[in-house]
Amino acid sequence: MLGRRRRVLMAAGIGMLTACGESASTGSVAGRSDATPASTPEPRxxxxxxxxxxxxxxxxxxxxxxxxxxxxxxxxxxxxxxxxxxxxxxxxxxxxxxxxxxxxxxxxxxxxxxxxxxxxxxxxxxRLVVVLPRENRAGVLTLADLAKPGLKVVTTPRDVPVGNYTRQALEKMAADGQFGVGLDQRVLANVVSEEANVRQVVTKVQLGEADAGVVYASDVTPRVAPEVRVIDIPDRFNTVAxxxxxxxxxxxxxxxxxxxxxxxxxxxxxxxxxxxxxxxxx
Known part of the structure; x- marks a missing residue:
């Protein structure tokens, strides 16, 4: 009788331990999220x-x-x-x-x-165009006039895209017989300032602080257009940006x-x- 009771108690104890183990295991799973976390929404x-x-x-x-x-x-x-x-x-x-x-x-x-x-x-x-102040007191009428001694030209440094494109266009003109040898160097000799960006070149010309500048066609906006004159640069000399x-x-x-x-x-x-x-x- 005693032996039987001991076996019953042992069985009950094992059952309790098993139950506790399952509970602990279940608790561990519940505490750990196996689901893939929702991705964080991108900033708007x-x-x-x-x-x-x-x-x-x-x-x-x-x-x-x-x-x-x-x-x-x-x-x-x-x-x-x-x-x-x-x-x-x-x-x-x-x-x-x-x-x-x-x-x-x-x-x-x-x-x-x-x-x-x-x-x-x-x-x-x-594409590039030449802009002049509306008054055009320097009398610039053609691309060749950009090389007139004493003309005030503004551009940007060569590492700024429009400055690089401008120099490329001038080099193409200089290689053409109608402008004469060295046109690019004669125009660059007229540069009085190198602005930080193309919008500052436009502003200098608008204000009459420069006689000419080479900018993008897109820079001649509806606001700018009434205040400047434009000389087109033919495709054979132009540089497409x-x-x-x-x-x-x-x-x-x-x-x-x-x-x-x-x-x-x-x-x-x-x-x-x-x-x-x-x-x-x-």
Whole structure:
């Protein structure tokens, strides 16, 4: 009888231990989440480093993009400036989700520095024109007049895209017999200041602080046009500027950044760029 009772008690104890073990195990599973945690939503803001010649067009896009499907509530914050300066800022750790350059040189350097995610894409083109103050007191009538002694010309440093394009155009003119040998050097000898970006070149000419400057066709905006005269640069001398756009590796909103790139290259973005005198993608 005693032996039987001992066996019953032992069985009961084992059962209790088993139950406790199952309870502890169950508690451990309950305390540990095996489910995949929900992904953190992307920030609803993009910071963009954008070439200054795109100021008006991208400002308009800043209002239009949030109206697109899937982009409701997205805020775009722009930092406009010379492409070379923006690329340097990106290299130094400036926060940005998207980099937009006015030439492939600065974008290629950003790619080599490992700053971009994926391959940048050209999204628009531009061409050069000469702008003069409306009064045109210096009497500039032709491209050859840019070499007149004493003329005050403004441009940008060569590492700024428009400054590089300007020098390329002048070199093409200098190689043409109608302008005479050394036209490029004679024009550059007239440069009285090198501005930080193309918008500052436009401002100098508008204010009459310079007699001429080479800028993009898109810089002759409806606001600027009444205050300047324009001399076209024929295609054989002109340099077509290609603008690439890329998503940075540091972005915390990669899907939204890529959606913006698609928007810029799509019908809505291209329509805005065309409206601002850029040459849209074919």
């Amino acid at each position: 803001e993009l910071v963009l480093l954008v070439a200054s010649s795109l100021t008006d067009a991208f400002t308009e896009m800043g209002d239009d993009f949030p109206r697109q499907a899937g982009a409701a509530g997205v805020k775009l914050t722009f930092n406009f400036g010379a492409s070379s300066l923006l690329r340097t800022q990106l290299e130094q750790g400036a926060p940005a989700d998207v980099f937009v350059s006015a030439d492939t040189i600065q974008m290629d350097q950003a790619v080599k520095a490992g700053l971009l995610d994926g391959t940048p894409q050209v999204f628009v083109r531009n 290609e603008y690439p756009i890329g998503v940075t590796k540091q972005t915390k909103a990669p899907a939204t950044a890529r959606r913006f790139v698609e928007y810029v290259r799509g019908p809505a973005g291209q329509a805005i760029l065309k409206k601002h005198n850029f040459i849209p993608l074919a």
